[in-house]
Amino acid sequence: MNEKYDVVVIGAGAAGMMSAIEAGKRGRKTLLIDHSKKIGEKIRISGGGRCNFTNINTSPSKYISNNPSFIISALSQYNQENFIDLVKKYKIKFHEKKLGQLFCDSSAQEIIDMLLNECQLANVILKVDTKVLKINYKDKIFIIRDNLNTYLSSSLIIATGGLSVPKIGASKFGYDVAKQFNINVIDTVPALVPLTFNEKILNKCKLLAGVSANAVISLKKTFFEEGMLFTHRGLSGPSILQISSYWKEGDSINIDLCPEKNIFNLLLEKRNIFPKQNINTIINYFLAKRLATLICEENQITGNIGELSNKNIKKLADSINNWIVHPTGTEGYRTAEVTLGGVDTNELSSKTMMSKKYPGLFFIGEVVDVTGHLGGYNFQWAWSSGYIAGQYA
Ligand SMILES: Cc1cc2nc3c(=O)[nH]c(=O)nc-3n(C[C@H](O)[C@H](O)[C@H](O)COP(=O)(O)OP(=O)(O)OC[C@H]3O[C@@H](n4cnc5c(N)ncnc54)[C@H](O)[C@@H]3O)c2cc1C
Incomplete structure (x- = not known):
């Protein structure tokens, strides 16, 4: 069966949920797909179960990338204060542990619940346990197939994360999509490991x-x-x-x-x-x-x-x-918190996260060659890059 959407997001982690929420808020008919049965698993296990969701000292200098200035635009459009405002809106209690690192007082689940609620408010359609088998591109439309359905969309956001912790759903899917579209991928290595x-x-x-x-x-x-x-x-x-x-x-x-x-x-x-x-x-x-x-x-x-x-x-x-x-x-990807390298930022617009070669195709979050230091910076990148893709998809 063919289903038509304005935006399809693959990967319902931190970045994917954020982008789907923002696209949905703009009235775009948005589908969010994940191959796992449970979404937001990295958020759940992060920060020892309390999710170090951002850092008050977030700045481009806290990130590693082949192109360090790429990060400036995303952080200037959506920064730590913006995410803290969202957390406050949901009355989630948090504290600074040290060095500007903000953690939930109670549980990371509160962040997941907040994002899921925002998805619902933005009318995002969520499909879990869904394996994308093929992506084609014809007449400026992305044709995305799983084993039952075909989804047609003018915008496709890849938010499938990096290779760290395969046990909870990490896959090389995002890099394979980049290669399929002839988009360069910087060699990946385990980091924060x-x-x-x-x-x-x-x-x-x-x-x-x-x-x-x-x-x-x-x-x-x-x-x-x-x-x-x-x-x-x-x-x-x-x-x-x-x-x-x-x-x-x-x-x-x-x-x-x-x-x-x-x-x-x-x-x-x-x-x-x-x-x-x-x-x-x-x-x-x-x-x-x-x-x-x-x-x-x-x-x-x-x-x-x-x-x-x-x-x-x-x-x-x-x-x-x-x-x-x-x-x-x-110790490798088994225990690494993040993946260094990924989709080459030279292939993307820093303002929108959209591919320069394929208008409508976006890469966000950890799959991109942007890696934060330890301390909440990686989630902030997921929120910031997700936010801007959601404005333009
Ligand atoms: C143990 C641990 C603790 C961490 N703690 C922190 C912390 O406290 N603070 C911090 O800032 N960062 C932390 N990180 C890093 C942070 O979790 C990541 O940087 C962040 O989750 C990246 O977000 P993302 O949305 O890009 O990718 P992910 O959160 O990895 O989400 C990717 C999603 O895509 C889905 N997916 C993958 N392949 C496919 C496919 N083929 N089809 C469909 N769906 C697919 C996955 O199931 C997943 O839901 C931690 C990481 C780990 C491993």
Whole structure:
């Protein structure tokens, strides 16, 4: 059976729902399709179940893309304040956890319910558990087929997300559609993902499991200071996830376990003033006890600080202020929060998210080569890009 629509959106995640709501509000007859039985699954599991739905510090500098200025237009048309207003309209209680990150007080489900209600108010027709088998394009009309129906539409919005967490519905569908329409796709890699480490580091991490440090982790000119944790699986925590988005095979990362202090200068000072003090005790002033002991043991440095050579003091200081680690890889899409790369932004209008080659074809959200830092920036991109596509589809 043929069904006619003004707009068909494929993918009912954050970006897809937002675009369908906006298109529907403009009076466009809008169909929203998802292959999963349950929609908004990423929203549901996000932020530990409380959805870090935006960040008050959202700005283009918080995003990675081959074309960083692409993001400016979407954020200027729909920003964090606009989404916060929507959340407030629904009286959803939220709080700032840290660094501008806004979380629901109660549950991520409130955000899903809000979006579903907005879809209903905008007369969006929702079809779940629906697998799109084929898309054709003829006489400026998109012909979309599932196993039962054919949908005809002058606008088609692809919002099928990236490859992260296939277990809850991620697929390469969006990239395949781009390729079908001869639209370039930038190579994809998992991002905001735990890094993996060699046996030596793993053993160290196992001994230190549970210890945290307010470390600064850097890679070339990029650095993050957001906490790091030693776990049985290696190094973890927000700083590691953040740097993973910049890490490439072969790169080493620098970890400063005590960024507020220059340990070399401090130890030289201590050697002059308290030469009889035990080195392990001194290091323990700056680092957790288990970490301090392990660093002294690894460097085979014991005894009183007065007996230590400059060379040994430098060795110790480097293990603290400039620990160089060579990750062996990442855990991949299974645990990645997002996908780096995607539909090339040079193929899209930054004002509308529409394809420059195929008027009426839009790509939004994570499927596009725009990736946010950790902290609510990825959802904000989904809301902003979804909003603008909904204005023009
Ligand atoms: C564990 C986890 C926690 C996260 N926490 C946060 C957070 O707190 N804050 C934040 O900003 N970001 C967070 N993110 C990232 C955020 O979830 C994504 O950036 C965001 O969901 C992307 O939105 P999207 O609409 O583009 O894609 P998605 O939300 O992935 O939605 C894509 C939709 O398309 C559907 N789909 C896929 N393939 C097909 C197909 N072939 N046919 C039909 N439908 C299809 C999927 O079922 C899905 O419903 C987290 C991610 C993960 C994995």
